[in-house]
Amino acid sequence: MNPMQADTRLRRLPERGGRDFDEACRIIDAAKLCHVGVHLDGQPYVLPMACARQGRDLLLHGSVASRLVRHLADGHPCCVTVTHLDGLVLARSAFHSSMNYRCLMLFGRARLVAEPAARSAGLDALVEHLLPGRLADLRPPTRKELNATALLSVPIETFTTKVRSGPPEDPASDVGLPAWAGVVPLATVAGSAQDAPDLATGTARPAYLEDY
Amino acid sequence: MNPMQADTRLRRLPERGGRDFDEACRIIDAAKLCHVGVHLDGQPYVLPMACARQGRDLLLHGSVASRLVRHLADGHPCCVTVTHLDGLVLARSAFHSSMNYRCLMLFGRARLVAEPAARSAGLDALVEHLLPGRLADLRPPTRKELNATALLSVPIETFTTKVRSGPPEDPASDVGLPAWAGVVPLATVAGSAQDAPDLATGTARPAYLEDY
Numbered sequence: 001m002n003p004m005q006a007d008t009r010l011r012r013l014p015e016r017g018g019r020d021f022d023e024a025c026r027i028i029d030a031a032k033l034c035h036v037g038v039h040l041d042g043q044p045y046v047l048p049m050a051c052a053r054q055g056r057d058l059l060l061h062g063s064v065a066s067r068l069v070r071h072l073a074d075g076h077p078c079c080v081t082v083t084h085l086d087g088l089v090l091a092r093s094a095f096h097s098s099m100n101y102r103c104l105m106l107f108g109r110a111r112l113v114a115e116p117a118a119r120s121a122g123l124d125a126l127v128e129h130l131l132p133g134r135l136a137d138l139r140p141p142t143r144k145e146l147n148a149t150a151l152l153s154v155p156i157e158t159f160t161t162k163v164r165s166g167p168p169e170d171p172a173s174d175v176g177l178p179a180w181a182g183v184v185p186l187a188t189v190a191g192s193a194q195d196a197p198d199l200a201t202g203t204a205r206p207a208y209l210e211d212y
Numbered sequence: 213m214n215p216m217q218a219d220t221r222l223r224r225l226p227e228r229g230g231r232d233f234d235e236a237c238r239i240i241d242a243a244k245l246c247h248v249g250v251h252l253d254g255q256p257y258v259l260p261m262a263c264a265r266q267g268r269d270l271l272l273h274g275s276v277a278s279r280l281v282r283h284l285a286d287g288h289p290c291c292v293t294v295t296h297l298d299g300l301v302l303a304r305s306a307f308h309s310s311m312n313y314r315c316l317m318l319f320g321r322a323r324l325v326a327e328p329a330a331r332s333a334g335l336d337a338l339v340e341h342l343l344p345g346r347l348a349d350l351r352p353p354t355r356k357e358l359n360a361t362a363l364l365s366v367p368i369e370t371f372t373t374k375v376r377s378g379p380p381e382d383p384a385s386d387v388g389l390p391a392w393a394g395v396v397p398l399a400t401v402a403g404s405a406q407d408a409p410d411l412a413t414g415t416a417r418p419a420y421l422e423d424y
Binding site: 043080081097105130170175180183187190196197 | 244245247248249250251254255256257258259260262289290291292293295297300302304305306307309311313315317319335336338339342343346347349350351353354357360361379380382386387388389390391392393394395396397398399400401402403404405406407408409410411412415416417418421424
């Protein structure tokens with residue numbers, strides 16, 4: 001792909017935008033989920049998928065039987081968007097109210113990772129990304145499972161990041177209004193782990209769960 | 213739009229899928245954010261946007277100066293995806309591990325809501341959706357602010373929902389493995405509200421914040 005094919009000019013609120021690779025990595029590394037957009041038979045589709053980062057690539061996986069996964073694997077243009085919603089920004093007017101967020105829009109074409117060692121390493125990276133420490137506890141995948149799973153890699157090359165943080169910014173003429181103004185922080189948090197009903201009595205919860 | 217133009221057949225894991233309108237509404241009503249996919253100049257774009265529901269329509273808004281908002285307003289096909297990530301589903305193998313989630317994929321074309329009363333009502337609905345009770349505290353929008361804001365409406369007609377909940381489902385041959393298995397619940401929670409630095413001393417936090 002010509003990396004400049006996607007039009008990534010930052011038109012709206014360019015002061016919030018960036019093209020910093022490390023910032024893009026931080027946004028991916030903090031995410032479990034991304035939203036992948038493709039265009040298929042005249043219709044846009046946006047699909048939530050697990051994601052992980054491996055060096056300079058964003059990794060996705062899915063069933064080889066999935067139509068959208070096959071479309072991605074065929075190398076059509078895609079957009080992978082990762083969004084963290086960090087808070088509601090409550091100004092004295094609706095117009096100046098906003099959200100705090102960190103967002104990455106990554107443009108490119110996915111590559112199907114077919115080489116067995118690279119595919120294994122990538123699938124392992126996905127497991128470890130979602131729950132660091134987990135991989136060592138899992139049995140290795142069977143050949144049948146591997147054959148049913150497509151690993152896709154999108155280079156972190158053509159992208160924009162957009163970040164808003166901090167308090168509302170009311171115009172001076174609104175600051176004297178009686179409405180409360182400020183930020184309600186939002187975050188995704190993990191609750192207590194729930195044992196599977198078929199878990200053998202006495203199976204200990206691993207340390208990586210307690211730290212999570 | 214021909215409501216059957218989008219191919220919404222549930223191919224993958226159809227047992228998780230549905231077309232129930234009330235389910236779609238519940239997914240939207242619990243969301244602050246959606247991801248909107250469009251196809252523009254040969255490239256898919258996926259944009260995070262605030263959303264709300266008004267009866268049988270999903271509402272979006274944005275700057276009239278935004279290229280993607282104008283593209284939506286022009287009535288091109290779009291896909292609005294709303295995803296709630298509810299947990300990590302940790303099976304004894306990577307292959308059977310999964311996520312608990314609720315997802316809506318809504319297909320259609322946005323309509324620009326231009327009629328002043330309908331636009332005001334829709335923008336109010338967005339404010340109230342994001343923080344119920346907030347609207348009464350805000351000054352009304354100015355004409356200039358209204359003119360700068362596009363309200364878009366997408367009918368909740370052509371969609372699929374997909375939901376996974378509950379524990380991992382390992383095959384019998386894996387249940388005896390020593391790995392811990394179960395679910396780590398995930399949820400988005402609000403932290404304590406943070407006063408804006410320019411908030412007048414003594415401004416009380418409204419009750420709707422305490423309940424949030």
